[in-house]
Amino acid sequence: MKNYLILRVITKLLIPFILLFGLYVQMHGDYGPGGGFQAGVIFASAFILYAIVFDVRIARKVMPMWLLTILSCVGVLLYCGVGIATLIYGGNFLEYGVLSSIPSSGNHIGILIIEIGVGIAVAAVILLIFFSLAGRR
Amino acid sequence: MEILGQFNYWVSIALAMIGLYTVISKGHLIKKLIGLSIFQTSVFLLFITIGKVRGATAPIIDPNFSSYSSPLPHVLILTAIVVSVATLAVGIGLAILIKRTYGSIEDDEIESIDKAEEN
Amino acid sequence: MIFVFVTGCFAIWLKDLVASTIILGIYSLIMATIWVVLDAVDVAFTEAAVGAGVTTALLLFAIWLTGKSEKKVNRIQWGAILGVILTGSLLIYGTIGMPDFGDPSAPAQIHISPYYLQNSLAETKAPNAVTAVLASYRGFDTLGEVTVIFTAGIGVLALLSGFRKRRKREKGVIQE
Numbered sequence: 539m540k541n542y543l544i545l546r547v548i549t550k551l552l553i554p555f556i557l558l559f560g561l562y563v564q565m566h567g568d569y570g571p572g573g574g575f576q577a578g579v580i581f582a583s584a585f586i587l588y589a590i591v592f593d594v595r596i597a598r599k600v601m602p603m604w605l606l607t608i609l610s611c612v613g614v615l616l617y618c619g620v621g622i623a624t625l626i627y628g629g630n631f632l633e634y635g636v637l638s639s640i641p642s643s644g645n646h647i648g649i650l651i652i653e654i655g656v657g658i659a660v661a662a663v664i665l666l667i668f669f670s671l672a673g674r675r
Numbered sequence: 676m677e678i679l680g681q682f683n684y685w686v687s688i689a690l691a692m693i694g695l696y697t698v699i700s701k702g703h704l705i706k707k708l709i710g711l712s713i714f715q716t717s718v719f720l721l722f723i724t725i726g727k728v729r730g731a732t733a734p735i736i737d738p739n740f741s742s743y744s745s746p747l748p749h750v751l752i753l754t755a756i757v758v759s760v761a762t763l764a765v766g767i768g769l770a771i772l773i774k775r776t777y778g779s780i781e782d783d784e785i786e787s788i789d790k791a792e793e794n
Numbered sequence: 795m796i797f798v799f800v801t802g803c804f805a806i807w808l809k810d811l812v813a814s815t816i817i818l819g820i821y822s823l824i825m826a827t828i829w830v831v832l833d834a835v836d837v838a839f840t841e842a843a844v845g846a847g848v849t850t851a852l853l854l855f856a857i858w859l860t861g862k863s864e865k866k867v868n869r870i871q872w873g874a875i876l877g878v879i880l881t882g883s884l885l886i887y888g889t890i891g892m893p894d895f896g897d898p899s900a901p902a903q904i905h906i907s908p909y910y911l912q913n914s915l916a917e918t919k920a921p922n923a924v925t926a927v928l929a930s931y932r933g934f935d936t937l938g939e940v941t942v943i944f945t946a947g948i949g950v951l952a953l954l955s956g957f958r959k960r961r962k963r964e965k966g967v968i969q970e
Binding site: 563618662671 | 835836838839840843844847848851852855856859916917918919920921922924925926928929930933934936937940941943944946947948950951954955
């Protein structure tokens with residue numbers, strides 16, 4: 539893909555917008571369509587586009603495998619951590635109402651943190667799968 | 676509406692049958708995976724069809740609307756799609772390993788190699 | 795709907811795996827528009843990103859690694875066709891008892907969905923009921939899903955990175 543000038547330029551232009559759109563979908567998930575799962579996949583697809591058009595090796599330097607492994611663990615642990623935090627605050631596991639003095643806004647905070655955890659985990663796992671497939675041969 | 680009331684279910688069943696036929700009859704493992712993913716989509720179609728209400732809008736609460744489709748099937752399918760890509764990836768990983776070990780991912784060739792090794 | 799059916803058939807029928815994968819991507823995109831028509835915007839979002847994007851990329855890489863075309867099989871497998879038609883007709887017989895398309899009084903609409911739709915805004919301050927149910931009411935469920943995805947990622951990593959080490963070890967044994 540080294541020789542296709544148009545593809546390279548358009549990809550370079552598109553990637554920041556894809557990343558921005560992923561963040562928008564992540565943070566806007568409770569008001570419109572979107573959420574952690576979609577945002578994670580969109581975020582990962584930006585890196586996959588980069589890896590396809592340029593080179594997998596360069597993309598792996600930006601996102602090394604050890605970082606991806608750690609990030610996927612961080613995502614799952616963030617989710618569980620919210621559950622543990624609600625236990626410490628005196629509620630049930632994953633009962634977000636206790637995170638704030640008003641139960642409904644506590645629920646909102648809980649949803650936001652959990653969506654972030656889901657987004658990190660999904661993006662990291664999909665990139666992990668993609669790089670371990672693409673790094674073969 | 677009475678006659679076509681079950682049209683969506685029929686399409687979903689037809690897709691499921693395409694997927695089932697592929698998984699049974701094709702020998703190529705990647706083709707089997709494609710068939711599996713079509714099978715999964717048919718199940719998604721069934722669930723979303725159950726959740727739809729005629730004349731309703733998407734389940735984003737707004738004072739201008741009063742009738743919404745059921746959000747529960749959407750939640751289940753939303754997570755199921757992402758899980759389906761994860762299982763697909765595990766399948767691809769297994770197929771690549773089989774290709775490395777046997778040199779082929781056709782079902783019958785793998786079986787003949789296995790028999791030759793046993794004898 | 796008919797487009798979906800036709801593209802699905804083509805994806806199976808074509809012998810060239812690359813063409814088959816591309817058609818599977820088109821199939822997913824048409825499926826995403828159908829989700830929008832059926833009011834499932836979140837699902838449409840996911841399907842467009844996962845089905846048309848990530849799945850196609852993964853399958854293309856798999857084909858690149860395992861070989862491009864399928865072996866020619868001339869005989870049609872009548873046993874498989876018979877079994878499929880039998881199962882399909884039984885399932886269609888089962889749809890006679892199903893509620894009509896878009897029926898507001900169907901069992902799925904009157905059990906727990908009205909509770910979610912009425913109370914989710916007041917209880918979670920999130921207007922999107924799908925997100926509210928996903929993260930709050932069914933939080934355990936979603937935790938399970940995330941764990942499944944995480945396990946799949948670790949599984950692929952174990953499958954594909956263990957092999958290289960094993961091969962290196964075998965080479966080392968031969969050299970010794």
